[in-house]
Amino acid sequence: MGANGNGVTTPRSPLARILTEKKGNGICHDDSAKTVKAQTIDELHSLQKKRSAPTTPLEGTQGAFASLSEEERQRQQLQSISASLASLTRGTGPKVVRGDPAGKTTQAVAHVAHHHLEAPTISVSDSSLKFTHVLYNLSPAELYEQAIKYEKGSFITSTGALATLSGAKTGRSPRDKRVVIDDTTQDELWWGKGSPNIEMDEQTFLVNRERAVDYLNSLDKVFVNDQFLNWDPQNRIKVRIVSARAYHSLFMHNMCIRPTPEELENFGTPDFTIYNAGQFPCNRYTHYMTSSTSIDLNLARREMVILGTQYAGEMKKGLFSVMHYLMPKRQILSLHSGCNMGKDGDVALFFGLSGTGKTTLSTDHNRYLIGDDEHCWSDNGVSNIEGGCYAKCIDLSREKEPDIWNAIKFGTVLENVVFEEHTREVDYGDKSVTENTRAAYPIEFIPNAKIPCVGPHPKNVILLACDAFGVLPPVSKLSLAQTMYHFISGYTALVAGTEDGIKEPTATFSACFGAAFIMLHPTKYAAMLAEKMQKHGATGWLVNTGWSGGSYGSGNRIKLPYTRKIIDAIHSGSLLNATYEKTEVFGLEIPTEIEGVPSEILHPENTWADKQAYKDTLLKLAGLFKKNFETFTNYKIGKDNKLTEEILAAGPNF
Numbered sequence: 001m002g003a004n005g006n007g008v009t010t011p012r013s014p015l016a017r018i019l020t021e022k023k024g025n026g027i028c029h030d031d032s033a034k035t036v037k038a039q040t041i042d043e044l045h046s047l048q049k050k051r052s053a054p055t056t057p058l059e060g061t062q063g064a065f066a067s068l069s070e071e072e073r074q075r076q077q078l079q080s081i082s083a084s085l086a087s088l089t090r091g092t093g094p095k096v097v098r099g100d101p102a103g104k105t106t107q108a109v110a111h112v113a114h115h116h117l118e119a120p121t122i123s124v125s126d127s128s129l130k131f132t133h134v135l136y137n138l139s140p141a142e143l144y145e146q147a148i149k150y151e152k153g154s155f156i157t158s159t160g161a162l163a164t165l166s167g168a169k170t171g172r173s174p175r176d177k178r179v180v181i182d183d184t185t186q187d188e189l190w191w192g193k194g195s196p197n198i199e200m201d202e203q204t205f206l207v208n209r210e211r212a213v214d215y216l217n218s219l220d221k222v223f224v225n226d227q228f229l230n231w232d233p234q235n236r237i238k239v240r241i242v243s244a245r246a247y248h249s250l251f252m253h254n255m256c257i258r259p260t261p262e263e264l265e266n267f268g269t270p271d272f273t274i275y276n277a278g279q280f281p282c283n284r285y286t287h288y289m290t291s292s293t294s295i296d297l298n299l300a301r302r303e304m305v306i307l308g309t310q311y312a313g314e315m316k317k318g319l320f321s322v323m324h325y326l327m328p329k330r331q332i333l334s335l336h337s338g339c340n341m342g343k344d345g346d347v348a349l350f351f352g353l354s355g356t357g358k359t360t361l362s363t364d365h366n367r368y369l370i371g372d373d374e375h376c377w378s379d380n381g382v383s384n385i386e387g388g389c390y391a392k393c394i395d396l397s398r399e400k401e402p403d404i405w406n407a408i409k410f411g412t413v414l415e416n417v418v419f420e421e422h423t424r425e426v427d428y429g430d431k432s433v434t435e436n437t438r439a440a441y442p443i444e445f446i447p448n449a450k451i452p453c454v455g456p457h458p459k460n461v462i463l464l465a466c467d468a469f470g471v472l473p474p475v476s477k478l479s480l481a482q483t484m485y486h487f488i489s490g491y492t493a494l495v496a497g498t499e500d501g502i503k504e505p506t507a508t509f510s511a512c513f514g515a516a517f518i519m520l521h522p523t524k525y526a527a528m529l530a531e532k533m534q535k536h537g538a539t540g541w542l543v544n545t546g547w548s549g550g551s552y553g554s555g556n557r558i559k560l561p562y563t564r565k566i567i568d569a570i571h572s573g574s575l576l577n578a579t580y581e582k583t584e585v586f587g588l589e590i591p592t593e594i595e596g597v598p599s600e601i602l603h604p605e606n607t608w609a610d611k612q613a614y615k616d617t618l619l620k621l622a623g624l625f626k627k628n629f630e631t632f633t634n635y636k637i638g639k640d641n642k643l644t645e646e647i648l649a650a651g652p653n654f
């Protein structure tokens, strides 16, 4: 509706076109002009991502030659991955290409050349025609996207962690572990009663390996992590993990030591490779298989195959077994322990089975964290094997465990937790999926982590036992012989969940506080520990993080703040100078007083209303210890006959 100024109305006309790019007339100022440098949506999207800075050029190469070298380097890297994924029966590696099959891939393509001319009818299958896309050492952000896009049950929680489901298995499956027996391992390893090493032959291993490799190669894409184990630079191990899930890749990114770009460039051939086929089961017609899950270790081939379980802890503890074989060969003791260090450089080790408090008590705001679970003790001191922590998070609270609480943020894998649908706030008290809920985070997520994760020789060796009987004292000072006795016994009550199938706490004995992971006879590790403790003057302690005032069901778990006070007194050295009394039956030295801990709980008998029940339970547990130790009475601990006798005498007397 316009008037032309002379009173005559003109008919309605279409809206005038707004000119946005008329130069020079200055009438229409359009500030959206020229800010977008793209002509198409695809081009716009391409602007969003900056090309990653090229990894450092190879020495002596410049300009155009540098990019050629980078290409060549990538080609070699892919060839190495293709070799890892090679079928053993078809004699050739798959065609592998870098990048997400859904996105743009980089140019480098490789496959391992045929070693010989093969009759095409035998060697060619459809699998040799397709490409396997390799998602190589992706960043946490990239892995989040992969998980959220393609893996059901992946969500971002309110604090930024990646919530995942591990599927049917929410704990390890120790009964499904197999170790290849050959001429070497037959003599070297611990076999038979009590040993975690259940034998399998080389041929069966190869059948399972082929099954895993064929499954992985049948996928559109696989994840490959090239990383390190052990912060001791002289004893670092290169590991490659091939897996089907972003969850597994992020878990190992967090748990192993992350290489720098330079280290990755020079990675070369791995020392050890894991093929994790996850949900893909083993074949129950295969010899030695007793379920559809199999975790197979072949030390000669330096390989591990995982079939039929997606529980990620299987990879971390599988590699720990490998270290329990490799390190003692170098006179280095591998330890299932947490480790931290005070301001004055005093180091403490925390041994204990799953759920006894290694992670909780080594994560201490007043001390430097060296690691929460797996260490080495060499002539140079201690080193963490891993680059991350794996904390239980059932009933996790900000007040009691602030450092672990705060570590659950972007980058952390949160397994099997329950969260509020809308806010994505995690309910740590919810056991609907499992009791064994877990958080895996890089060790740097703990503010006072000691990087690099190494330290001097330990001053205190703390043996943690979660005693469901409620008869072990909250803390006892041990002689060297007692330390060895309890180390070899490895007593605890397994808390529900970490090992598949355990629903209620039960008394268990697990040699070296980790029988599931040791490869040699327990006395070999014990002898090394005794020698090192003697040499470096370390004091042994037994700390009960379990029940007080009655057994599981009637008593209560010792309050975490009390256990922390006890641990503080060990660290500070004040407990060493306390007054002690000796207990009956176990002959343990217990302090009469500790600052911040009610004195009456220090002797367990005081906390039991029914004294006769206490006595009966004490004798019952002592009997279990005695019976368990029978298998070790014929073994000598190192070269020291006297120590061996003292160890035998260090058990309960009744």
Ligand SMILES: Nc1ncnc2c1ncn2[C@@H]1O[C@H](COP(=O)(O)OP(=O)(O)O)[C@@H](O)[C@H]1O
Pocket (backbone or CB within 6 Å): 352, 353, 354, 355, 356, 357, 358, 359, 360, 361, 372, 390, 391, 392, 393, 394, 545, 546, 557, 558, 559, 560, 561, 563
């Ligand atoms: N007195 C206590 N000492 C140590 N941990 C306790 C105590 N009471 C309860 N807990 C709980 O027990 C669990 C110990 O598990 P964790 O530290 O992960 O064990 P580990 O690392 O040895 O497997 C944690 O959930 C912790 O909160």
Ligand SMILES: C=C(OP(=O)(O)O)C(=O)O
Pocket (backbone or CB within 6 Å): 172, 313, 317, 352, 353, 354, 355, 358, 359, 373, 390, 498
């Ligand atoms: C991951 C584990 O370690 P821990 O429970 O000792 O922390 C495990 O035993 O599976």
Ligand SMILES: [Ca+2]
Pocket (backbone or CB within 6 Å): 352, 353, 354, 355
């Ligand atoms: Ca454990």
Ligand SMILES: [Mn+2]
Pocket (backbone or CB within 6 Å): 355, 358, 359, 360, 372, 373, 390, 391, 392
């Ligand atoms: Mn732990």
